[in-house]
Amino acid sequence: MTTDPKTPAPEDPAKMAEFDTRLARDETIEPKDWMPEKYRKQLTRMMSQHAHSEVVGMLPEGNWITRAPSLRRKMVLLAKVQDEGGHGLYIYCGAETLGIDRAELIDQYLYGTAKYSSIFNYPTLAWADIGVIGWLVDGAAIVNQTMLARASYGPYARAMIRICKEENFHKRQGYELCATLARGTPAQRAMVQDAVNRWWWPSLMMFGPHDGDSPNSGDLLKWKVKLKSNDDLRQRFVNLTVPQAKAIEITLPDPDLRYDEASGNWLIGPIDWAEFKQVISGNGPCNHERLAARRAAHEEGRWVREAAAAYAAKRSEPAGQAA
Numbered sequence: 001m002t003t004d005p006k007t008p009a010p011e012d013p014a015k016m017a018e019f020d021t022r023l024a025r026d027e028t029i030e031p032k033d034w035m036p037e038k039y040r041k042q043l044t045r046m047m048s049q050h051a052h053s054e055v056v057g058m059l060p061e062g063n064w065i066t067r068a069p070s071l072r073r074k075m076v077l078l079a080k081v082q083d084e085g086g087h088g089l090y091i092y093c094g095a096e097t098l099g100i101d102r103a104e105l106i107d108q109y110l111y112g113t114a115k116y117s118s119i120f121n122y123p124t125l126a127w128a129d130i131g132v133i134g135w136l137v138d139g140a141a142i143v144n145q146t147m148l149a150r151a152s153y154g155p156y157a158r159a160m161i162r163i164c165k166e167e168n169f170h171k172r173q174g175y176e177l178c179a180t181l182a183r184g185t186p187a188q189r190a191m192v193q194d195a196v197n198r199w200w201w202p203s204l205m206m207f208g209p210h211d212g213d214s215p216n217s218g219d220l221l222k223w224k225v226k227l228k229s230n231d232d233l234r235q236r237f238v239n240l241t242v243p244q245a246k247a248i249e250i251t252l253p254d255p256d257l258r259y260d261e262a263s264g265n266w267l268i269g270p271i272d273w274a275e276f277k278q279v280i281s282g283n284g285p286c287n288h289e290r291l292a293a294r295r296a297a298h299e300e301g302r303w304v305r306e307a308a309a310a311y312a313a314k315r316s317e318p319a320g321q322a323a
């Protein structure tokens with residue numbers, strides 16, 4: 001009898017039962033613990049996708065560092081973009097504890113099919129976009145990542161606790177920038193309103209497809225990697241954001257947006273999933289530009305990686321062998 005290489009071997013039922021019991025007791029799973037292959041695979045996919053998103057996310061905002069309108073704004077933006085790079089490296093380290101090499105993960109997204117968040121394939125057309133990204137994109141990320149800070153995989157959960165603290169700063173600096181522009185000149189108000197009009201729907205898409213159309217959600221919820229569904233998280237983000245928009249007198253671009261007394265939720269109109277599919281399948285406004293920039297950075301950094309590896313090899317030679 002031959003086995004199909006695509007069909008994973010069945011897991012040991014005793015180990016599987018113990019794993020399920022540990023999850024039921026809300027214990028964290030650590031790198032050296034036994035885990036089902038599917039759990040390892042899903043986490044590797046999710047964590048690496050998250051790390052890629054942090055690094056690609058530096059590009060749209062990095063685009064404005066040289067054009068920030070004051071030294072204060074420039075320092076804040078530099079610190080924020082640097083944080084995102086740090087988040088990426090931190091999550092790559094976490095993903096490596098699942099037994100995959102970082103070089104392989106990076107290869108998968110620069111030259112393969114690994115994905116990153118669809119939001120970073122949109123352009124930053126005006127300075128107000130920097131405020132709106134902090135407010136809406138980092139705001140959406142916080143809702144998602146606060147949940148992940150209680151995920152069942154220990155290294156991922158711990159990374160999220162630290163990252164969420166920085167994300168709070170990102171969101172605040174963005175909202176403060178939007179509030180400043182919103183009470184500025186008519187041109188500044190118009191600039192921030194236009195940026196909100198362009199980023200609102202892509203921010204809602206960051207939570208992923210509706211629960212019924214999300215192929216990975218079932219497993220991730222069962223294994224307590226995710227504790228809430230895409231739609232629940234999206235709703236939480238909308239409920240938090242509507243009053244913030246009202247406070248700075250900015251309109252969210254959704255004619256169907258309304259408060260539902262019965263549920264206490266702000267209900268939104270339909271999301272354009274055709275656009276979402278276009279962007280995640282590589283046809284968003286900036287997909288090609290983003291990947292080209294990351295590939296170029298990776299190639300230009302090759303000599304640094306080679307020099308570091310050569311230095312490390314030389315340091316590990318027994319004493320007296322080095323010339």
Ligand SMILES: [Fe+2]
Pocket residue numbers: 054083084087163167
């Ligand atoms: Fe981040």
Ligand SMILES: [Fe+2]
Pocket residue numbers: 084138141166167170
């Ligand atoms: Fe952030």
